[in-house]
Amino acid sequence: xxxxxxxxxxxxxxxxxxxxxxxxxxxxxxxxxxxxxxxxxxxxxxxxxxxxxxxxxxxxxxxxxxxxxxxxxxxxxxxxxxxxxxxxxxxxxxxxxxxxxxxxxxxxxxxxxxxxxxxxxxxxxxxxxxxxxxxxxxxxxxxxxxxxxxxxxxxxxxxxxxxxxxxxxxxxxxxxxxxxxxxxxxxxxxxxxxxxxxxxxxxxxxxxxxxxxxxxxxxxxxxxxxxxxxxxxxxxxxxxxxxxxxxxxxxxxxxxxxxxxxxxxxxxxxxxxxxxxxxxxxxxxxxxxxxxxxxxxxxxxxxxxxxxxxxxxxxxx
Amino acid sequence: xxxxxxxxxxxxxxxxxxxxxxxxxxxxxxxxxxxxxxxxxxxxxxxxxxxxxxxxxxxxxxxxxxxxxxxxxxxxxxxxxxxxxxxxxxxxxxxxxxxxxxxxxxxxxxxxxxxxxxxxxxxxxxxxxxxxxxxxxxxxxxxxxxxxxxxxxxxxxxxxxxxxxxxxxxxxxxxxxxxxxxxxxxxxxxxxxxxxxxxxxxxxxxxxxxxxxxxxxxxxxxxxxxxxxxxxxxxxxxxxxxxxxxxxxxxxxxxxxxxxxxxxxxxxxxxxxxxxxxxxxxxxx
Numbered sequence: 210x211x212x213x214x215x216x217x218x219x220x221x222x223x224x225x226x227x228x229x230x231x232x233x234x235x236x237x238x239x240x241x242x243x244x245x246x247x248x249x250x251x252x253x254x255x256x257x258x259x260x261x262x263x264x265x266x267x268x269x270x271x272x273x274x275x276x277x278x279x280x281x282x283x284x285x286x287x288x289x290x291x292x293x294x295x296x297x298x299x300x301x302x303x304x305x306x307x308x309x310x311x312x313x314x315x316x317x318x319x320x321x322x323x324x325x326x327x328x329x330x331x332x333x334x335x336x337x338x339x340x341x342x343x344x345x346x347x348x349x350x351x352x353x354x355x356x357x358x359x360x361x362x363x364x365x366x367x368x369x370x371x372x373x374x375x376x377x378x379x380x381x382x383x384x385x386x387x388x389x390x391x392x393x394x395x396x397x398x399x400x401x402x403x404x405x406x407x408x409x410x411x412x413x414x415x416x417x418x419x420x421x422x423x424x425x426x427x428x429x430x431x432x433x434x435x436x437x438x439x440x441x442x443x444x445x446x447x448x449x450x451x452x453x454x455x456x457x458x459x460x461x462x463x464x465x466x467x468x469x470x471x472x473x474x475x476x477x478x479x480x481x482x483x484x485x486x487x488x489x490x491x492x493x494x495x496x497x498x499x500x501x502x503x504x505x506x507x508x509x510x511x512x513x514x515x516x517x518x519x520x521x522x523x524x525x526x
Numbered sequence: 527x528x529x530x531x532x533x534x535x536x537x538x539x540x541x542x543x544x545x546x547x548x549x550x551x552x553x554x555x556x557x558x559x560x561x562x563x564x565x566x567x568x569x570x571x572x573x574x575x576x577x578x579x580x581x582x583x584x585x586x587x588x589x590x591x592x593x594x595x596x597x598x599x600x601x602x603x604x605x606x607x608x609x610x611x612x613x614x615x616x617x618x619x620x621x622x623x624x625x626x627x628x629x630x631x632x633x634x635x636x637x638x639x640x641x642x643x644x645x646x647x648x649x650x651x652x653x654x655x656x657x658x659x660x661x662x663x664x665x666x667x668x669x670x671x672x673x674x675x676x677x678x679x680x681x682x683x684x685x686x687x688x689x690x691x692x693x694x695x696x697x698x699x700x701x702x703x704x705x706x707x708x709x710x711x712x713x714x715x716x717x718x719x720x721x722x723x724x725x726x727x728x729x730x731x732x733x734x735x736x737x738x739x740x741x742x743x744x745x746x747x748x749x750x751x752x753x754x755x756x757x758x759x760x761x762x763x764x765x766x767x768x769x770x771x772x773x774x775x776x777x778x779x780x781x782x783x784x785x786x787x788x789x790x791x792x793x794x795x796x797x798x799x800x801x802x803x804x805x806x807x808x809x810x811x
Contacts, residue, residue, distance in 0.1 A: 229648050237664060239664070348796070352736065353781075354781065357782070360767070368771065368773065375770070459654075482749070485659050485663045489663075493660060497656045500656055
């Protein structure tokens with residue numbers, strides 16, 4: 210099969226996935242049992258207020274029509290309005306999305322290369338002291354909740370030493386150094402968990418390649434070890450490693466929600482948690498769509514990269 | 527029978543490494559603390575003992591007080607109890623659903639298998655926390671909602687492991703022999719498939735239990751899980767975050783409790799798989 214047609218097929222699959230995600234998001238928030246209007250109002254529900262909310266949510270229409278209307282607006286780039294304060298969600302989210310992207314990109318820029326190096330080092334000397342050190346410490350890291358790491362970091366660097374701020378206030382920040390200071394703790398807390406997962410998966414992916422027959426052949430021929438790893442093993446390991454990175458973006462998304470809330474970071478993750486607390490359905494739907502679509506798109510990108518990196522796909526018989 | 531058990535116990539003790547022993551010890555202590563919390567805790571859960579927030583440890587308050595002047599040490603017992611109980615319920619429920627559907631899919635195959643497998647694929651492609659947040663928006667946080675939601679998310683992972691194990695087992699000769707013998711479907715699942723899948727499933731149970739602990743703690747920490755005045759370990763961390771600014775270590779104790787459980791279980795699972803020479807259930811997916 211031609212590589213282009215494979216890519217087009219994957220793109221189609223990606224669009225389909227986003228559609229399924231949108232159905233899940235909509236069904237999850239709107240069709241689950243319980244009258245949404247009563248749920249939002251709680252004890253303060255009067256018939257007028259209930260009617261008001263039902264009208265604003267369009268609850269008098271059948272569900273599939275509401276879904277199509279919602280999807281149509283989403284496709285036109287209209288995220289809707291918040292239920293709690295009537296704010297235009299495009300503005301509210303637009304204001305914060307840059308911060309979340311900044312946090313995610315800085316974390317990825319630090320965590321991805323570091324964890325690949327750690328995974329490579331561990332996999333090239335399996336069962337050595339350094340491999341055991343990396344394996345044990347990453348196992349410990351993936352076992353502890355990310356907020357434990359965050360609490361320890363805050364306690365040490367913000368409270369005991371007083372070097373870094375415990376709250377990530379981006380309002381009065383300018384200059385690179387200031388940004389770095391504010392971002393340091395959230396990025397560090399996020400990186401630790403993501404790195405641990407990624408390093409472990411990289412290790413097993415590369416080990417898998419290293420024990421394959423072409424590599425064993427190269428070793429038997431007497432090719433120097435660094436050449437075996439860089440020239441023979443790494444190109445074959447790119448596909449699994451890229452997939453590992455994409456998989457770990459799921460941890461990054463979970464981590465972002467927790468860490469943003471913890472540091473009062475003005476991002477979409479914290480906004481979403483506030484939305485869940487106040488049961489602001491349009492806000493949660495919008496945020497969920499943003500996070501999930503990003504996840505799908507990045508996974509798709511990884512898929513395509515590993516397809517291109519795979520010689521068997523690139524040069525079809 | 528007794529002799530058999532004695533041999534098994536002897537072999538078990540022979541295989542114990544120092545790490546595994548330590549983990550078992552920690553887990554037993556934690557389980558004991560969770561079960562006996564009302565007897566072991568020096569004070570009642572909600573009892574306000576001093577007017578000061580985040581009083582330093584000492585004078586009967588082993589770990590100091592929390593923001594309302596309650597004994598943090600006593601609250602840790604109750605928090606541990608709630609976290610362990612809720613996570614256990616989640617893991618059991620996820621297993622009941624995931625294993626039955628997984629084995630069923632493996633045995634029945636065909637359209638049933640296709641349908642559930644694709645559904646699970648779609649759900650796994652969805653970051654778990656997003657699913658949880660969406661359901662919590664619609665239904666609001668309460669312990670039954672939390673248990674069912676997280677168990678549902680977890681059961682998709684259990685399903686994959688159980689199905690993969692089942693598919694490997696149903697092609698074995700002894701299954702064919704049993705089918706030819708005319709054994710019924712339920713008998714097959716219970717007597718032939720389950721015993722042969724026990725080691726990886728036990729490991730998977732450990733992994734799912736830690737996952738449940740981490741998930742429920744994270745939600746509680748965000749204020750979306752267990753609601754005050756009830757407190758699990760996640761709520762305790764949330765409530766006591768301010769304590770850091772008072773110079774106490776109050777949120778660190780509940781966080782360390784979580785870490786002690788999850789690290790111990792993970793190391794134990796690792797040891798157990800190595801001992802039985804089985805591959806990790808994560809690789810089966």
